[in-house]
Amino acid sequence: MCKINLSRDRENIDKIWCWFVMTCKRRTSNLFVICLLMAGLLTISDCLSLDEVSRAITLDSIIVDELKRYLIQASDLQQNRTNAKFQYINRYIEEHHDIFSHVQQSSERAEKTAADAVASLMLVRRLAVDWPRILRMNLNNTDSTHATESDSRWIGIKSSVIEAEKNLSLLVEEQDVLMHSDSFARLIEMYKLKLGEQQSTSSSLNLQVKDAMLIGSAALTDKYYGTAADVFYTAQQFAENSTNESDHPSTFRKRSLLVQQLKHLVHLATSLHDRRLSMEGYTQQNGMFSSPFSKVSLKAQKEEEEPIPSISAFKKIRRLTSMTEKEDVILFGHICRGKTFLSEAEKSKLTCRFDTRGSSYYILMPALVEQHSLDPELVTFHRVVTKRQIQEITSLGIPFLQQAAFRSGNIKEDSVGSFKIRSSYTAWLQEDTHPVLKNLNKKISALTGLHLNDNKGYSEALQLNVYGAGGYYSPHVDAFNLGDEAYNNTDDVKDPGEIAERREGDRIATVMFYMNDVEAGGYTAFPRIGVGVKPTEGSAVFWTNLLSDGSTDVRTLHGACPVLKGIKWGMY
Ligand SMILES: O=C(O)CCC(=O)C(=O)O
Numbered sequence: 001m002c003k004i005n006l007s008r009d010r011e012n013i014d015k016i017w018c019w020f021v022m023t024c025k026r027r028t029s030n031l032f033v034i035c036l037l038m039a040g041l042l043t044i045s046d047c048l049s050l051d052e053v054s055r056a057i058t059l060d061s062i063i064v065d066e067l068k069r070y071l072i073q074a075s076d077l078q079q080n081r082t083n084a085k086f087q088y089i090n091r092y093i094e095e096h097h098d099i100f101s102h103v104q105q106s107s108e109r110a111e112k113t114a115a116d117a118v119a120s121l122m123l124v125r126r127l128a129v130d131w132p133r134i135l136r137m138n139l140n141n142t143d144s145t146h147a148t149e150s151d152s153r154w155i156g157i158k159s160s161v162i163e164a165e166k167n168l169s170l171l172v173e174e175q176d177v178l179m180h181s182d183s184f185a186r187l188i189e190m191y192k193l194k195l196g197e198q199q200s201t202s203s204s205l206n207l208q209v210k211d212a213m214l215i216g217s218a219a220l221t222d223k224y225y226g227t228a229a230d231v232f233y234t235a236q237q238f239a240e241n242s243t244n245e246s247d248h249p250s251t252f253r254k255r256s257l258l259v260q261q262l263k264h265l266v267h268l269a270t271s272l273h274d275r276r277l278s279m280e281g282y283t284q285q286n287g288m289f290s291s292p293f294s295k296v297s298l299k300a301q302k303e304e305e306e307p308i309p310s311i312s313a314f315k316k317i318r319r320l321t322s323m324t325e326k327e328d329v330i331l332f333g334h335i336c337r338g339k340t341f342l343s344e345a346e347k348s349k350l351t352c353r354f355d356t357r358g359s360s361y362y363i364l365m366p367a368l369v370e371q372h373s374l375d376p377e378l379v380t381f382h383r384v385v386t387k388r389q390i391q392e393i394t395s396l397g398i399p400f401l402q403q404a405a406f407r408s409g410n411i412k413e414d415s416v417g418s419f420k421i422r423s424s425y426t427a428w429l430q431e432d433t434h435p436v437l438k439n440l441n442k443k444i445s446a447l448t449g450l451h452l453n454d455n456k457g458y459s460e461a462l463q464l465n466v467y468g469a470g471g472y473y474s475p476h477v478d479a480f481n482l483g484d485e486a487y488n489n490t491d492d493v494k495d496p497g498e499i500a501e502r503r504e505g506d507r508i509a510t511v512m513f514y515m516n517d518v519e520a521g522g523y524t525a526f527p528r529i530g531v532g533v534k535p536t537e538g539s540a541v542f543w544t545n546l547l548s549d550g551s552t553d554v555r556t557l558h559g560a561c562p563v564l565k566g567i568k569w570g571m572y
């Protein structure tokens with residue numbers, strides 16, 4: 001066997017737990033954020049692409065430079081240095097350095113930020129919440145003697161930033177914050193991240209209480225009530241610890257108010273949790289703890305080991321012709337967290353060996369083929385794309401990356417609907433646009449025995465797919481169901497192009513290349529087969545979506561586990 005060491009990855013996840021630890025800091029009261037979280041029912045749309053992250057960092061750096069310039073110019077307003085507004089500006093500047101100072105190369109900043117869920121959330125929160133708040137401040141109201149002169153300086157700073165925003169054609173909005181908070185809540189939920197239990201390492205970024213408020217409210221919106229209670233409670237503890245009576249009275253008042261608000265939120269989340277538990281019973285799904293908080297404390301419940309279905313229970317589930325969505329989701333979660341559901345007998349039949357795949361192409365250099373499942377067949381071809389090919393393909397695709405769409409029959413979701421199902425960026429690459437793509441298709445044909453040609457419609461064009469931290473794809477099948485009314489009933493459609501488009505994405509088989517190693521998370525998980533495939537640079541995973549009678553093989557249900565740390569580059 002080519003050993004895929006799941007336990008090693010488990011360790012990786014543990015390390016990331018430490019990394020995620022929240023040491024929420026002082027200076028956190030933010031009424032605006034609270035309003036925002038109360039509006040948490042707002043629908044969520046787009047997330048930032050790599051290119052947008054890069055422009056957002058540029059904008060943030062410009063804002064920081066302008067603010068520094070302002071503080072120097074306004075140094076005559078010395079007494080204002082202790083003013084809460086000036087402190088807020090100083091904190092904005094400091095936080096920029098906290099986030100970016102460990103990345104030396106500015107060219108690497110966008111990737112490093114997109115690969116880090118904390119940094120991405122902070123970046124969008126800064127641009128969509130903190131900066132507009134600074135803009136609304138009347139910085140001179142404590143110093144009327146300098147008001148006019150300093151006003152004009154401040155207006156100059158504002159207009160430089162607005163100009164920069166225009167040049168960068170970038171608008172980071174509250175919706176982006178909600179989207180990133182939502183991804184973060186899913187990460188906590190999926191990987192059972194234990195917030196606030198360990199001290200953060202010196203290299204980690206510390207989430208602030210205001211970030212925790214955003215994440216907690218996203219968890220509430222997604223009905224991850226246990227997670228929401230946990231996040232709010234952790235934030236409450238940090239806020240309490242950073243409130244003391246020696247503070248300036250107004251600061252003390254604000255912090256005490258914040259603690260009260262967090263207590264209300266904890267109460268709200270725990271009540272919703274207990275109510276749902278009494279109505280639906282314990283399902284292991286969606287941020288639920290097994291006992292009501294009114295009886296067993298959050299701390300005690302977090303210390304309990306999560307029950308994992310036994311392999312025999314899993315096999316029983318699998319034998320049923322259709323697993324319920326709930327079972328799929330529960331198993332998907334377990335597999336994302338590194339569990340497999342194969343018995344020793346099943347494992348012993350799986351091989352990892354060099355194979356020509358019956359093709360002359362591979363006679364001299366057979367492919368290394370690892371089996372994950374025999375029926376349905378699920379295999380990984382190792383080392384099938386070289387570093388150079390990967391570089392060529394990614395640089396071809398990057399300029400065309402767009403938010404991924406989601407299609408099912410005649411339902412084509414817009415970006416708002418798609419986001420909850422799939423959050424990644426894709427670019428289509430036609431094989432005749434570059435020899436590297438043609439070669440890759442030849443390789444796929446040799447490995448799979450399938451005929452590929454996107455010009456003749458034998459196959460789809462290749463699709464480059466990029467997930468940042470938090471990016472995922474919920475469980476789905478890659479073939480449409482032949483009995484699906486929405487798919488078959490095309491009477492209402494006049495345009496033959498629309499019929500073809502409706503059927504786009506209906507795949508006989510799937511070959512998916514992993515273009516890099518992902519730091520943590522990002523497995524492709526198959527809840528009905530009981531295994532997850534770990535992305536490894538240069539390998540490709542392959543399975544067939546149809547049974548011999550042409551119907552969809554629902555056992556191939558699969559999804560992309562959220563990326564916990566890093567960026568996942570894939571292609572299919
Ligand atoms: O990225 C992955 O691991 C899965 C992607 C996938 O299933 C798809 O795009 O259809």
Ligand SMILES: [Fe+2]
Pocket residue numbers: 476477478558
């Ligand atoms: Fe898929």
